[in-house]
Amino acid sequence: MKFRDGMWLVAEGKRLEYAEEVYSINEASDGKKVTLLCPTMQIRSRGDTLNRPTLTVELEAVMDDVLSVEVTHWHGAINKGPHFELFPSGKPQVNAGIQKTEGGTTISAGNLSATVSSKPHTFDIRFHSKDGKQKLTSLLSRSVGLAYDPATSSPMQTADMRDIKHYILTQSTLGVGEQVYGLGERFGALNKVGQAISLWNADGGTSSDQAYKNIPFWMSNKGYGVFIDATERVELEVGSERCCRVQTSVQGQRLKWHIIYGPSPKEILDKYTTLTGKPGKVPxxxxxxxxxxxxxxxxxxxxxxxxxxxxxxxxxxxxxxxxxxxxxxxxxxxxxxxxxxxxxxxxxxxxxxxxxxxxxxxxxxxNPYLGQASPVFAEAAEKGYLLKRKNGDVFQWDLWQTGMGIVDFTxxxxxxxxxxxxxxxxxxxxxxxxxxxxxxxxxxxxxxxxxxxxxxxxxxxxxxxxxxxxxxxxxxxxxxxxxxxxxxxxxxxxxxxxxxxxxxxxxxxxxxxxxxxxxxxxxxxxxxxxxxxxxxxxxxxxxxxxxxxxxxxxxxxxxxxxxxxxxxxxxxxxxxxxxxxxxxxxxxxxxxxxxxxxxxxxxxxxxxxxxGWPVSVRAMAIEYPEDKTAWLCDQQFMLGPSLLVAPVFDESGEVEFYLPQGKWTSFWDGQIIEGPKWVKETHKFDTLPLYVREGSILVLGKEGEKRTTWDWTKDVEVKTFFPNQGSIFKLVDPENKELATITAMKEGEEWRVKGAEVLA
Structure with a gap:
């Protein structure tokens, strides 16, 4: 949702007010939170404090390397559920601290810090690594605000909010060359910069901007991620309202998000899934x-x-x-x-x-729907198991199944x-x-x-x-x-x-x-x-x-x-x-x-x-975050840390793909290619580009294996691919029992496998 008409004008029909300065800062006694009182005009006299909205910004150390940012207008608004179930495996301890200097107030969580500028009549919050070496993002002038739709002309109109929509928005800065990834299973361009995205689940297929899986989390190639802690519809303008900012907005009186410092994609995902839950195990x-x-x-x-x-x-x-x-x-x-x-x-x-x-x-x-032709519909409706309309009727429509109701899991x-x-x-x-x-x-x-x-x-x-x-x-x-x-x-x-x-x-x-x-x-x-x-x-x-x-x-x-x-x-x-x-x-x-x-x-x-890492269709950047080209690759993927896969998207069998730095070995014929390099190949239907990363150790079943589950210490072979000091493979069985840890060790000029003795 856009709130402005270009840089200079507010969008027609909307009223917009921004936090213009940090008027006061209160520190929590436990050293884990600072609360900022932010008027929507610069306060230069006592009279400026009257008839004026303020926005409250709370910065809190949630866990090491994670800070939350919560913006609220009216605190008396009921914060109805449901809410995301955070830390399902338990909340870790946080190494938090607050420090005041001449330049501002800094709150830290592990290796992540946010500094609130002490410059008078300024709204300026900078997120950075604790040591100050890595700048992440910022909330600057006109970056935190509230909006009314339709536009109000007098505070008296807000006495009746039934026909007025109220929004909270933030705009975090995008650096030069910064890219944004994630936000669920989205089928358009992998880099989301330039896109307007509505996080609202819909059955729209794979060829539109709708998504079945809208996930309020995005990752930057600059070493951080953002989890938007809002179960409602979230609207994002990712460099699409202001080219240098990510705008996040919700309808309501509060907006909360967490900034997660990695700095690597793997570390970001590990911390994000500590917040929202690790993937379950599958058989x-x-x-x-x-x-x-x-x-x-x-x-x-x-x-x-x-x-x-x-x-x-x-x-x-x-x-x-x-x-x-x-x-x-x-x-x-x-x-x-x-x-x-x-x-x-x-x-x-x-x-x-x-x-x-x-x-x-x-x-x-x-599915969770019940067609009314079935006897279970009558049973569920009678017992109050189906979603209802406000007048007490069971909610029904003829979309999908005739007269279908929806199971009320609440x-x-x-x-x-x-x-x-x-x-x-x-x-x-x-x-x-x-x-x-x-x-x-x-x-x-x-x-x-x-x-x-x-x-x-x-x-x-x-x-x-x-x-x-x-x-x-x-x-x-x-x-x-x-x-x-x-x-x-x-x-x-x-x-x-x-x-x-x-x-x-x-x-x-x-x-x-x-x-x-x-x-x-x-x-x-x-x-x-x-x-x-x-x-x-x-x-x-x-x-x-x-x-x-x-x-x-x-x-x-x-x-x-x-x-x-x-x-x-x-x-x-x-x-x-x-x-x-x-x-x-x-x-x-x-x-x-x-x-x-x-x-x-x-x-x-x-x-x-x-x-919390993907097993397959693992983006190249997750394994190669320092490689700028890897962030752009959307027609290939890693299968785990060792295998690179490039599907063929052309009837001719021609395919072009990118190999990052290092030696890559064709799984099929042992051909070796030195990266970084773009490669063109033509494949019949029995092969596709499948390359093994330098330093890999693979435990593989025998040729023609037809089982998914067997004793993985038998009928297997260990293959190495230019092993080095970091080469390691941990073999586990379906019960998560560690069967072997296989490493490489150098003997003279050659590398040899160590730890494979248990394999028959």
């Missing part, structure tokens, strides 16, 4: 290939069996079979009952399929009932849940069971509680570390309930690139696990797009074949081409490659969970 089987029925396709028991047998006959290892929407009866979504016409005995059918070894686990699609009894419905699915043999939707949550004319909650704030936050309910139900049934979702909607903190996938993309190379940008962006917000609809969701991919998407999708942390109105089994895409360049051969090769990578993948995942 090793979930890394294998998932096959879906697709969305609106016609399928039944016979169809499922034919797909599974077709995969086995082609030697394509399959871990999970997913039943999408039409496992349910038409108009009955989502009532948790298999369609008896298509699946007369689902429990027996699932038992037979698991016993046959055709697949190991089963997932089903659900009602503990509704949550308990919903978990009971899930348990009936688990009794049948369901192991995982695709938690679709959760974005279309109304914010007008609704009342939640917990009436203390603000409907505007519940819109984005609903994704958190919906996924939390289902994730914890899976944990209760299968164990803490055996739960896994396939979720679409998210907000800050939802990384605790993995995993998320990229939503509805088209079956094109352009959509494949959009999806990658979305995954890179989400990974820079503390989400460790991410997937994508291999082949694209909308439309029917041709064989070229399908095979290139298979390569990309099998090198994501999680991999699922899924579409809308056409199947995604490979033999139906290319008329059963049995050549080594056919869809089946490519899918077989990359599925087996992923199985072979499992010791590396799982150890990478263990480290990623600990720190």
């Amino acid at each position: 090793s089987w979930s890394f294998g290939l998932w096959l879906s029925t697709s969305f609106t396709t016609e399928y039944d028991d016979a169809t499922v069996l034919s797909f599974l047998e077709g995969m086995k006959s082609r030697d394509i290892p399959l871990e999970v079979f997913h039943y999408d929407c039409f496992w349910l009866r038409a108009f009955h979504w989502c009532d948790f009952v298999f369609s008896p016409e298509h699946f007369p005995d689902p429990k027996a059918s699932i038992q037979r399929l698991k016993a046959s070894g055709l697949m190991k686990k089963v997932c089903v699609w659900i 009602n503990p009894e509704a949550t308990k009932w919903y978990v009971g419905c899930l348990n009936k699915l688990f009794d049948i043999g369901i192991d995982s849940i695709k938690t679709d939707f959760g974005e279309r949550i109304p914010s007008k004319d609704v009342v939640w069971h917990d009436s203390s909650l603000d409907p505007e704030k519940m819109h984005n936050y609903y994704a958190f509680i919906y996924n939390k309910v289902v994730y914890e139900a899976l944990q209760a049934r299968y164990g803490k570390d055996e739960a896994v979702l396939f979720a679409r909607a998210a907000t800050a903190g939802t990384q605790q309930f993995p995993l998320q996938w990229g939503g509805d993309c088209e079956s094109t190379f352009e959509a494949m690139a959009e999806s990658l940008r979305g995954g890179l962006s989400l990974g820079m917000c503390g989400f460790a696990f991410w997937s994508v609809d291999i082949g694209g969701f909308e439309g029917t991919p041709d064989a070229s797009i399908y095979k290139r998407w298979v390569q990309f999708g099998l090198l994501c942390s999680h991999s699922r074949l899924h579409g809308s109105n056409s199947y995604r089994v490979p033999w139906l895409v290319d008329n059963n081409d049995e050549s080594d360049q056919g869809c089946s051969a490519v899918l077989r090769k990359f599925t087996q490659l992923k199985c072979r990578l499992m010791p590396y993948l799982y150890s990478t995942a263990t480290e990623s969970i600990k720190h």
